[in-house]
Amino acid sequence: EIVLTQSPGTLSLSPGERATLSCWASQSVTGGYLAWYQQKPGQAPRLLIYGASTRATGIPDRFSGSGSGTDFTLTITRLEPEDFAVYYCQHHGISRTFGQGTKVEIK
């Protein structure tokens, strides 16, 4: 079972700043099966990125994903007020494990 580790645990930024979130896998993620989700309090997670770099339907282009093998990154180029939330990476292979999450909070 792949273990995903996210960094940092919390990211304190201001609106308009760039956010860079990292996700490391304990073994190579074959097929690039790495997704990113956004979750706000009391809401279900929202799919942002899958296949490491493909934006889901309706996701703004300020969200981008990159990486391969064991190192993956979610970048939010300019934070909007609605982007402050918790972000999870997920291996979407046979074992659909999640990372522990990164909270992006307002500085």
Next chain:
Amino acid sequence: EVQLLESGGDLVQPGGSLRLSCAASGFTFSNYAMSWVRQAPGKGLEWVSLIGGGGDDTYYADSVKGRFTISRDNSKNTLHLQMDSLRAEDTAVYSCARDMRGYDQPFDYWGRGTLVTVSS
């Protein structure tokens, strides 16, 4: 409109059993793999189990393997999770989630969840 509605959550004693259900509507249920995902209060997401569209292929997280059983009834558009030998650490909101169509896909729709509390 895709809808997923979980039910069956309850307070149960350690060592007890519980069966969760997820009623699906708004799509051809048998065409999609489905999963259960849980979230303990104030904690992160934990994938629990996945079942293929036909019901023959099932997968489990190590933390629940041998205790939980996932199943589906495609004639009733319903997903189930049978939970046995429950432990305090199984306390969480359990949600069902639908894969995007195809193999090895992420989740595109989620239910709102049902609360399972394991406590004496």
